[in-house]
């Protein structure tokens with residue numbers, strides 16, 4: 227019999243919580259809460275992995291000589307010298323979306339090419355050319371397993387996406403004390419090439435037939451998440467996904483609740499119940515996850531200055547696009563990493579299915 231990978235935690239999710247998924251609710255309301263879905267062991271391992279990955283990320287940020295990286299030959303602009311002082315770099319650690327020292331092109335370069343430079347502090351671990359925050363699977367066998375092959379996780383993703391799905395992005399969203407979260411927004415499928423409505427003003431008419439070409443985000447909060455738990459709480463609008471609007475996906479996102487309610491939300495009703503759409507602020511106990519489709523508007527509140535870090539992993543997967551150009555790897559996969567994995571014989575066929583192109587070349 228084939229052995230499971232050594233990093234596999236078989237008893238990861240509570241089967242009763244997995245089985246309670248209600249497809250009709252998910253389609254009608256646009257989201258689903260997997261309340262307390264992690265087992266105790268799953269929760270402990272998930273937290274430990276996120277903490278380890280954050281420490282790894284912090285150490286590269288703090289100890290690299292960012293002034294000495296060869297940006298020019300890579301077509302990246304030099305960082306602002308004021309942003310690569312010890313003091314500034316120290317403030318770029320501890321959680322996600324903190325790395326304000328980065329030149330604007332660096333993230334995409336890490337993704338596409340990978341940055342391998344002697345100025346980076348990568349002693350003692352296998353640097354993969356991209357920050358752990360942006361591609362945590364590459365640095366942690368547990369996260370790699372849950373994001374690509376773990377049977378319970380694959381069953382969870384199949385419930386929200388159907389049997390065939392590709393990785394869109396998996397990244398850490400660890401919210402530090404004082405984090406300002408994210409204002410109201412939605413997301414497109416792929417790069418938005420199939421969107422039919424204006425991202426800000428559109429969506430006058432709800433559409434119930436939307437299930438092909440879906441990207442579904444699943445957020446896992448091993449230590450929980452909520453308004454009364456330090457803030458950084460996620461809010462959604464049940465039924466708003468039926469308006470098929472990737473609200474403010476590519477523009478500035480200034481809307482707090484009041485502006486959103488007085489603006490885009492005003493006058494809109496739930497296509498199934500006819501009731502006015504309303505904001506639902508989620509509050510989830512430790513070990514919970516939440517899944518929602520890409521058109522669902524969502525908001526992340528401020529995190530209290532005195533709160534602890536809110537640990538989170540975002541796992542976004544999508545259905546394949548039958549109109550995509552044939553490609554070896556899909557656009558959610560850093561190609562340099564996939565090639566190294568492939569060449570090392572480390573990509574199993576099951577893993578490859580998550581990373582390969584929408585259509586085989």
Ligand SMILES: O=C(O)CCC(=O)C(=O)O
Pocket residue numbers: 399401407408443445460524526538540
């Ligand atoms: O939970 C968060 O910090 C961000 C959630 C979000 O905006 C997303 O997952 O797209």
Ligand SMILES: [Fe+2]
Pocket residue numbers: 411412413524
């Ligand atoms: Fe988002």
